[in-house]
Structures are given as structure tokens and as C-alpha cells.
């Protein structure tokens with residue numbers, strides 16, 4: 609578990625009354641919200657874990673928070689500004705957030721070297737003219753240096769992996785490459801949606817250490833309000849225990865309980881959480 613000095617910082621992301629109702633296929637049955645009026649906030653440098661049984665709304669909530677789904681009710685604010693369609697806050701949030709998925713191979717083009725795949729988000733930012741990420745006068749050496757640095761951060765030797773192809777990589781190595789691809793744009797918010805569940809058990813500890821060290825570096829920022837925040841969705845409570853600061857427990861689109869990770873895992877107040885913990889191995 610990490611500790612984060614967020615006492616004096618403002619939340620980087622706030623969701624208020626977030627609700628999402630998916631259209632059902634023409635049935636008259638009353639529709640149930642996938643996410644039902646959830647309030648959530650994320651502090652700079654904080655790691656928030658969202659846990660809950662399958663279908664409880666974890667992925668939907670995280671996509672609402674990152675502005676990738678439009679809520680049917682409620683609102684998201686990024687750095688204090690409402691995230692409305694086409695707004696500057698929506699563009700900033702899209703630019704400042706990055707995702708790591710369950711299947712790392714889905715985010716690595718099989719035709720590209722790992723170096724190219726990791727560089728691509730930076731190149732795309734350059735094409736969009738996001739000047740803080742990419743300056744036109746930068747040459748290929750700067751780009752290669754940045755890619756090599758981020759590969760080292762995820763414990764992939766650049767000399768070996770820069771020119772490797774996804775088919776050369778194990779699942780764990782591919783997930784590290786996918787994390788590097790997410791980190792290369794220096795996101796303010798990293799969403800990791802079940803980042804370990806498709807990885808061989810023996811490689812999971814390594815990925816966990818990688819994510820822990822990324823969060824530790826982020827927390828060491830001189831200005832805590834500049835730290836990267838992480839939202840992690842995981843069925844694996846061992847992972848949650850080792851990386852999260854705070855846990856939010858979801859059931860049927862609602863928050864059952866939330867609090868500091870050790871409090872929730874050691875002294876859950878709700879029977880739903882107790883059952884969830886009993887079903888998991890810590």
C-alpha cells in the first residue's frame with residue numbers, strides 16, 4: 609500500500625451523481641442503471657481501486673470518469689472544470705489520461721516493433737499539435753531517448769525490446785510494453801482495467817512491482833499536485849492490497865462502502881464486501 613500526501617491538494621477528478629443506463633433491446637422491463645448516482649473523487653498521486661462482482665459497474669464507472677462515456681445524469685469535473693462535450697476540460701482529460709487493458713496484445717500492433725508502438729502516442733500528440741508533449745524541433749534521437757527511458761522504467765531492456773515484435777514477447781513482457789505505451793505521454797491519470805488477469809501468475813508479481821514503482825515515483829514529485837493518479841480495477845485483492853490507497857466497493861452500480869485500503873480489507877463493514885473478500889485469495 610502506498611501513502612500519499614494529498615492533504616493540501618484538490619482532487620484532480622471528481623464525479624458527482626454519475627449515472628449510466630444502457631438501452632435494453634426493446635423490452636418493457638424497467639431498466640437498471642449500470643452505474644447509479646455515484647460520487648467519487650481522485651486525488652493527485654492517489655491510487656483508487658474499484659472492486660466488485662462481475663457486472664457491478666466498475667468498467668462503466670471508470671469510462672464515465674475518464675470522459676469516454678457520457679453519463680445519463682451527473683457530471684465529471686477535471687482539475688475543477690466540468691467535462692462537457694467539446695469543452696477544453698474534455699480535451700485536457702483525454703490528453704492527460706491513459707489506459708492499460710487486460711489483454712496487452714490488443715494495444716500492440718503486431719506489425720510494429722515495440723519501440724514504434726511505444727512511440728506512437730507521442731507521435732500522435734505531435735500530429736495533433738499537443739506542444740507540451742512533442743516539439744517539432746525535437747529530432748528522432750529525442751524520441752528514441754524518451755522511448756528507451758520509459759522502457760527502462762517498466763524494466764524492459766531497451767537494447768533488446770526496442771526492436772522486438774509483440775510475437776517475440778511473453779504476456780508479462782507485453783503488458784510491460786503496454787504500460788510503457790501508456791506512460792510515454794506522461795499521463796496525469798492512468799486507468800488500469802484488470803491489468804493482471806490475462807498474465808501468467810508467475811509474471812504478475814513483476815507487473816505489480818512495476819506499477820508500484822511507477823506510483824512511488826509519482827508520489828515523490830516535489831509538488832504533490834503534479835503526481836500521477838491511478839484507478840485500478842482488479843478482481844485480485846492481493847494486487848489491490850499492495851498498490852491502492854483507497855478502495856471503492858461496487859454492487860449493482862452503487863457504492864457499498866469505500867475507505868482506506870487496509871480498513872476495507874481488514875474490517876469490511878458490509879456483508880457484500882466480506883463475501884467478496886472471502887471469495888478472493890489474499
Ligand SMILES: Nc1ncnc2c1ncn2[C@@H]1O[C@H](COP(=O)(O)OP(=O)(O)OP(=O)(O)O)[C@@H](O)[C@H]1O
Pocket residue numbers: 630631642660661662663664665666667668669
Ligand atoms: N455497452 C453495453 N451495453 C449494454 N449493457 C452494458 C454495456 N456495457 C456494460 N453493460 C452492462 O452494465 C453492467 C455493468 O457492466 P460493467 O462492464 O461496467 O461491469 P464490471 O463490474 O466492469 O464487470 P466485469 O467485472 O465483468 O468486467 C452490466 O450489467 C453489463 O451487462
